[in-house]
Amino acid sequence: MLWSGVVVLLVSWVLQPVASVHSEDTLPEQTSVENADASDTLPELKTLDGHFPFDVPETLQQWESRAEKLRTRVAMATGLHPMLPRPPIEATIHSVVERDGFQIEKVYFESLPGHFVTGLLFRPAGENAERGLNAAGKRPAVLCPHGHGGRMMRNDAETMERLIANGDEMHLESGSHPKLARCATLARMGCVTFIFDMVGYADSVQLSYEFAHRRHATREEESVPAGSDPELFFSTPADARLQSILGLQTYNALRSFDFLASLDEVDPERLAVTGGSGGGTQTILLDALEPRIAASFPNGMVSTSMQGGCACENACLLRIGTGNVELAALMAPKPMGMTAADDWTIEMMSDGYPELKQLYSMMNQPENVLCESLVQFKHNYNYVTRRIMYGWMNEHLDLGLETPIVEIDFPAITDEEGAVWDEGHPAPTERGPKHEQSVLSWWNGESGQLLEDCLGQSATAKGFDQKIRPALATLFDLPMPETSGVSVKYSAPVEHDSGAMVVSGVVIDEARRREIPIRKWVAKSDSETSSAGTAIWIHSAAGESTDTPEWSDAFAAQLDRFNTIVVIDIAEMPTDADEGKQRTNPQPRRASAAFTYGYNRPLASTRCADVLAVVSAFQNPPGGVSLVAPEGSAAYALAAAAIAGPFLEDAVIDVSGFRFANLLHQDDEDFVPGMVKYGDVDALAAWRAPYALTIRDSGGKNWATTKAIYQARDASDQVRCQASQ
Template identity: 60%
Template sequence: MPYSLFACRIRLTSVIVFLLLTAITPTFADDRSGTIDGLKTLDDHFPFHVPETVDGWHERAAQLRTRVQVATGLHPMPSRPPVEATIHSLVKKDGFTIEKVFFESMPGHYVTGLLFRPADSNGSPTASKRPGVLCPHGHGGRMMRHDTKTINALIASGDELYVASGSTAKLARCAQLARMGCVAFIFDMVGYADSVQLSYEFAHRRHTPRACEIVPGKNAPWHFFSTPADARLQSLMGLQTFNAVRSLDFLETLPDVDANRLAVTGGSGGGTQTILLGALDSRVRVSFPNGMVSTSMQGGCACENCCLLRIGTGNVELAALMAPRPMAMTAADDWTQDMMTDGYPELKRIYGMLGVPGNVFCEPLLQFKHNYNYVTRRVMYGWMNRHLGLGLDEPIVETDFESITDDEGAVWNDRYPAPSVRDEQHEREVLTWWDEQNRELLENALGSKATSTEFNRLVRPALEVLFDVEMPASDQVRIELDKSQRIGRDHSMQSGVVVDRTTGRSIPVQTISSAGADSTKQRRADRPDVVWINTHHDESVSTYDKLPNDIRDHVESGHRVWIVGTPEKNDPSVDATIASKQPMNPQPRRASAAFTFGYNRPLAVRRCGDILAVIAVAVESSGSQVNLISTSGAAAFALPAAAIAGSTVADANIAVDRFRFGDLRHQDDAEFVPGIVKYGDVDALAAWRAPHRLKVTGDREGQYPTARQIYSELGSENQLRIE
């Protein structure tokens, strides 16, 4: 789709939805910029804030790599046995050859593509092996062919040089790389060319949910884009990323390929895949992600988005995970147009800090629209020549070749027929295998076989991505309270808000204490403040007799009680939004939760952050640990808050009442958190709290095998109570 139409559609959708929902949606801050903004859409601004030190960058980079792994569903990485590829139907061209390839990236799911080799290579091991270049093609498909009118216009504008090769521009770079002495593999994105098991419309033109995505029951099969799939971080983007990793596996093991000289280059959607491979896979030694390294539009297709991926980050920072390895790109008259002043300087700073300033480059080609045209390819050829050690004279001029016909590019034929299992049946098979892999790989991290070592290695880092909030420092929160007023005979109450500057949220609170209670920090240490999460208040507590008995008991015993509301509860229209299952986050959703939760924290995570902010204020005010109590309906954010707070909370009493994230049927449920079912649901959140004191009420003891195991192993089994 032309960029101008594409961008207009996204921006129009964003504006319409924003105008409809802004009035009912709480705002929050971009954590890293410190400014209060509306909720993010893919078309917003994603600045890269470079850390001050190399150590700071290494710490940030490690966090981001974990985020990419978790978000794409590849933490832990599914099984990758040796690739058993079928390579067939050699086609000879001037200076290069083409062979057709298919292999299973996972049982029953096939990756297809074309393998380009230099004409003098027969695929056998040689004394001097050749670099391998992986070429994700991007939208349009590897066999995309310009018609006569289009190619003539591209030649006239300077985008292309030749009618024949320029008509199939995605193949042109593979042919030229082979002529330069590389082995190049261009593989199909899901739904394009010979990747026929999932349709193009399903993968790249989603606008409305399918009936099969509405899962009727807890144990029913699910499909991509459904709530159970997102709760397990099973996404189309994750599938494509795994296909790319497996394609690199295939390329690496070819007998004529030098596994120490692997490169990746793709444009547009292929540029997105190139960014992710550079972030995930250290085997990538040289990268040229074109058309998507930008602080602006982040990728408009469902195949370029998954939940959690770009929360607090964006494509430029994700691309920086390639550092210090060589990476180059171009800027064009599209969403990359500001790269020379916003994005590229930050990349240069990172590479300079790492001592390799020459390993990053961006060429401004603003005279061209969104492209991977001849001029851009020429920049790429020089980059690959220098950093893959090809030793060729520059400039490298791409030469024409006879057009590659559709038959020459077709992988499936009478001898090798296309797979017959497709569409919804194939989805179920892929998702079932993926889920079984996760269960097997997490077997020693979750459940009755869990060990603290495996839990800390696999589950804890994932939970830190899912609930990526922390207790703010004392100088990042403040409390604004009204004057104290008397309620009941001997009790005082104050109402107000806790303002969390890290998120921009104002959390309604009330404090209630005995009028004669000693308020000094020193004398309150044996009577810790109690933070009470009250999810059922339709109005503020105005009389003492409205308090539950256990809360009144705490007040009578000399504890100060902080009653915590939620910002959304102050607006009845938000309650109506939740009840009607309308999205809490204004996004151009386009039938995928990833357009919301790929850029914004879920409501439950934001509420978790609210609790931590109130705990921080209570600790600062009292000078000691606090206790945490939650009523029914708060488990989704109270349990992770107790875990994150750690020893700051002396005793956590959480009413779970048999709540399970896995029972949710809609991504717009207020409690929905992507990925939490994969990583153990409430059982894992309870285990995350270990070894600190935790009481779970309204549930069955046998439903917490992970928590029991972890607490027991740490010698803290008496700190966990389930009633």
């Protein structure tokens, strides 16, 4: 054979050092790949019922870097990166309802044009009117997201008797409205308190409760291309732009906070938030997004276990690689309290709270985090929990009241007293799908304006780096691994009909426990056109039966050019999805892509990481490494080329008309939530600037963002746009 210089050494179960792969442009020594592919058994998709531990970084600097990325993730997942406009609130406040020591007023305002937020405003009154005031005559304010059940949730007499007997509640009347009871007591303590309606509850009538919180099936009209106008929630266009019920609800919560903070009597230095269950989820997100919050009590959802079972608590991207405990930690070092109960928070005292305590101690504020064990009670925000919260707010809002603070009974709020809409204040008439279209059209337009300096011909390097680059890094959030974290195993080489030698193997990404099938080709040694470089060639087409399905005239030409080609056989990676699709979580009553992509990376992100692992394994050969991505791999090859940056001499990507905007469904193998919002393939190509890139495309697209960013980085000569071959 021509390969007398290649010594084949059989060493079973020994990982060949990666350095030896780089040493020469001949075939590597053989190591066994028998039973090596652990990825034949796919890991289960993560669900909201998984385990979400909080691994505290070793240093404060590491945490601060991590926290910045997490805040970007939360903002993106809620559709609020960049933040939507938050102009001054113009609220209508009407119809005072009086009780002993406090009063209630009814409130509504537009959080965005045509979409109304409703709720009840509680203020101190009577003998409590002077409580909470500082030297400037201002008082603290507490926002109360209510959680499932609604702000007007009322326990019947039989339930109340049981709750009182169990020690959950204290008063038959006021305790029957537990969510209003906390607002009333906070007002009696001297706090202005606002409890607003979650989407679909009480007076939030424009989108129904069943739609927002009890969604069972996908509507036929949701299955439209991702590039279509984002007409409906849960549709492909909406998920491609990260527009969700959770996002709308979070924006409503932020606007409710803006309303409360804008009141003349409110002290801007003493603003707090507390909610339970679904309201606890909203509190966690508000703490991450709103820096003015001075104290917080997210109850019933800070847990390493179940993360929130409703569509209003889940969004694409939100909990990939993280969970509620770590997201709650974004409040640190500011005061944050909670309790553990006989529910999914039951392990918090040993799994979650110690880690929060460790982080707060690292910040020299260990006293600013509290978790009380109330595991004798089921899931709740009951009287016992509320009493702990009152003490927490008393301490951290500087109320100076004697403790313990005990609730005082009051006559229950009637439905009429709690209703915001009446004859003088009629409810909005735009509802249902038409209202969805209005909300999403406004959302899309505002986001487009906010990204105007980042995308297209007017894109600037500053705008791109501030808004698009962090977004893309979040969508494809697995960086290129260190060479020490990858290794290669090979089988015996064989001679191809062309005279080239081929050896099969796997690249092992140890951090991900992932094995990527490869074939290394080495051309005849007498090739006169060889550049002695190495090309990494992505083979993504499935269905061929030959041992070397990548072989074609185009491949042969590249082999003559580079002498060595490492083929990544993406098509051979195992999957349990139908051809052309990616796996999704089949969870009953949860017809939302968020229950898959809120916990699991999209397939394109995983494939991008596979490419990066191979690039890492074959770094620094003579002549450098180039990436060649034929048609069918643009969704992840463009991102891999960008992340690899200077580790690639060149990247040649055949886009061939592919656009994320043309995808018809969220389970398409190339679907990446948010990718349409953040510039599609044009932005991914721009992300690689200033390094060499050749784009092959069809359809006459001008790649405006790519050209603008390459020009802004003085690298216009490094990008080439060609017609697909």
